[in-house]
Amino acid sequence: MADAVAKQRKILVAVDESEESMYALSWCLKNVVSGNYKDTVVLLYAKPIRSAYAALDGTGYFFSSEVVTTMERYSKEMAGSVMAKAQKVCDDFGEVEVETRVENGDARDVICRAAQELGPDVLVMGSHGYGLLKRAFLGSVSYHCSQNVKCPVLVVKRPKSSGND
Numbered sequence: 001m002a003d004a005v006a007k008q009r010k011i012l013v014a015v016d017e018s019e020e021s022m023y024a025l026s027w028c029l030k031n032v033v034s035g036n037y038k039d040t041v042v043l044l045y046a047k048p049i050r051s052a053y054a055a056l057d058g059t060g061y062f063f064s065s066e067v068v069t070t071m072e073r074y075s076k077e078m079a080g081s082v083m084a085k086a087q088k089v090c091d092d093f094g095e096v097e098v099e100t101r102v103e104n105g106d107a108r109d110v111i112c113r114a115a116q117e118l119g120p121d122v123l124v125m126g127s128h129g130y131g132l133l134k135r136a137f138l139g140s141v142s143y144h145c146s147q148n149v150k151c152p153v154l155v156v157k158r159p160k161s162s163g164n165d
Contacts, residue, residue, distance in 0.1 A: 008038045012120035012151075014111050014141075015043050015086045017078060024126030024156035025086055029093040032124065032154070040097045042118060043086045046110035047079045047102055108144040115149040123149055127157040 013028055015021045025043075033039045079102045090098045103110045115123050125142045146153040 007036075008040070009121040010040050010042060010118060011122055011124060012042045012044060012111075012115060012118060013086075013124045014107070014126075014145075015045055015082055016107070016126075017082050018126065018128060020126035020128050020156075020158045022085065022089060022126075023158040024124055025089050026093075027156045028124040028154070029090065029096065032122065033093070033096055038097075040099060041090060042099045042101060042114075042120065043083060043090070044111060044114050045079050045082050045086075045100075045102045046107040047075055047104050048106070049104045107141045108148075111141065111145050112148045115145070115151055120151050123151055123153045125153065125155050127155050 011028065011032060013025050015025060029041070033041065083100050083102060087098060087100065090096055101114060103114065105113075111123070111125070123145060125145065127142055142153070142155045146155065
């Protein structure tokens with residue numbers, strides 16, 4: 001049995017700029033990734049798209065093209081920064097194959113679409129830990145994905161810090 005070929009697994013990890021998502025990635029690497037399998041970790045970042053009204057500020061005035069260009073550049077830089085940080089977490093872990101994907105759109109839609117396209121063995125996500133009120137207004141990406149993807153979903157909750165909150 002020791003000579004058997006290691007099974008290949010694909011682990012989709014949704015990452016964003018939050019500490020919760022980086023904690024989920026670290027937890028996944030320590031607790032899900034295994035030397036008994038040939039695991040590939042796919043890091044997925046959903047880059048929010050500018051809405052049709054993004055060219056208007058809150059007062060109804062149009063943003064200049066320079067402002068819009070700056071916002072787009074910031075969005076690209078944010079995606080690059082998040083992916084670099086996630087890649088470093090993976091590199092620090094050691095031998096694990098990593099693929100990266102940056103896709104445009106609402107995180108719920110991007111994650112569900114990627115899970116459908118990639119057919120991962122598991123989807124790993126962090127939990128922001130919003131309370132009932134925030135979750136009611138903002139919605140829960142992890143809840144939406146857990147209800148709409150076909151693979152198992154592992155939602156990792158970051159422990160509360162021991163400091164005064």
